[in-house]
Amino acid sequence: MKLLEENNRQGQAQDLSLLMFYMDGMTRQFEAVSQELQEVRQQLAQAQESPAKKAIGRMVEALGHKVEQAREALDDLRERITDCAKNAVENFKEAGVTALDKAVSAIEVKNVLESLQEKISGMIADTKQNIEKVESIGHELRSVGGHLKNAGRTLTGKEAQTVDGGQEGRFQSVVLAPMRTTQKLLSGMNNATLAAIGGMESLELSAEAAREARTERQAEKKPSIRQALAEKRAEAAAQPAPAQDKEHKAPEAAL
Incomplete structure (x- = not known):
C-alpha cells in the first residue's frame, strides 16, 4: 500500500486498506461464531439423550x-x-508503476467475495431455519407435557388447563441463545462482505482508470514522435542542393 500511495495511487491504497480491515474483522467474526457453536455443543453434552x-x-x-x-x-x-502484494513489490523494480496496476487487477478477489457472501447468506438461512426447528421442538414437548398433566387432572376430577406450549424451557433457552447470537453475527458478516464487494469494485475501477490513462499518454507520445520525424524529413527536403565544384577541371581536348 505504501508503494501505491507513493505513486499517486491513493484511492487504490485506501480501497485495499479497507479490504484488509474487512478481512481482519471477518476473521474475528468467524472465531466468535465458532465459539457460539461450541457453546451449543457444550449445552447439548449436558442434556439427556x-x-x-x-x-x-x-x-x-x-x-x-x-x-x-x-x-x-x-x-x-x-x-x-499477500502473494500479489509480494509480486507487485518485486515487479515494481523492473516495470515501474505498471506493475502496481497489474497487481491490483491480478488479485481478482471480487468473485471470491461474492462466493463467500453466498455461503454466509446460506448459513443465515440455515441458522434461521434451525432456530425455528428448536423453537418448534420445545413448543411441542411442552405441549405434550401439558396434555399429560391435563390427563392427570381429569383423572383426579380437576379442571383441565389451556395448553399453549408455554415459555421456553431452560434447555431450549441455553441452546437458542448462542444460536440467535450466531444469526446476528452472520448477518453482520454478510453486510460487511457486501461492503467489501463494493470496495473491490471501486478498486478495480481505479486500476482500470489508471491503465486507460497510461494508454492515452502512450498514444499521445507516438504521434509526437511521428510528427518530429516528418518535420525532419521536410527540413531535409527544403535545404538547397549542394553547388557543383567550381574547381572541377574540364576534360582535356583530344590530341
Missing part, C-alpha cells in the same frame, strides 16, 4: 462445517492478496 438432542446436534455440526468452509475461503483470499 433424546431425539431432540440428536436433531439439534446434527443441525449444529452441519452449520459448523459450513462455517469452517467459509473460514478456509477467507484464509485463501488473504494468502492470494
Whole structure:
C-alpha cells in the first residue's frame, strides 16, 4: 500500500486498506461464531439423550462445517492478496508503476467475495431455519407435557388447563441463545462482505482508470514522435542542393 500511495495511487491504497480491515474483522467474526457453536455443543453434552438432542446436534455440526468452509475461503483470499502484494513489490523494480496496476487487477478477489457472501447468506438461512426447528421442538414437548398433566387432572376430577406450549424451557433457552447470537453475527458478516464487494469494485475501477490513462499518454507520445520525424524529413527536403565544384577541371581536348 505504501508503494501505491507513493505513486499517486491513493484511492487504490485506501480501497485495499479497507479490504484488509474487512478481512481482519471477518476473521474475528468467524472465531466468535465458532465459539457460539461450541457453546451449543457444550449445552447439548449436558442434556439427556433424546431425539431432540440428536436433531439439534446434527443441525449444529452441519452449520459448523459450513462455517469452517467459509473460514478456509477467507484464509485463501488473504494468502492470494499477500502473494500479489509480494509480486507487485518485486515487479515494481523492473516495470515501474505498471506493475502496481497489474497487481491490483491480478488479485481478482471480487468473485471470491461474492462466493463467500453466498455461503454466509446460506448459513443465515440455515441458522434461521434451525432456530425455528428448536423453537418448534420445545413448543411441542411442552405441549405434550401439558396434555399429560391435563390427563392427570381429569383423572383426579380437576379442571383441565389451556395448553399453549408455554415459555421456553431452560434447555431450549441455553441452546437458542448462542444460536440467535450466531444469526446476528452472520448477518453482520454478510453486510460487511457486501461492503467489501463494493470496495473491490471501486478498486478495480481505479486500476482500470489508471491503465486507460497510461494508454492515452502512450498514444499521445507516438504521434509526437511521428510528427518530429516528418518535420525532419521536410527540413531535409527544403535545404538547397549542394553547388557543383567550381574547381572541377574540364576534360582535356583530344590530341
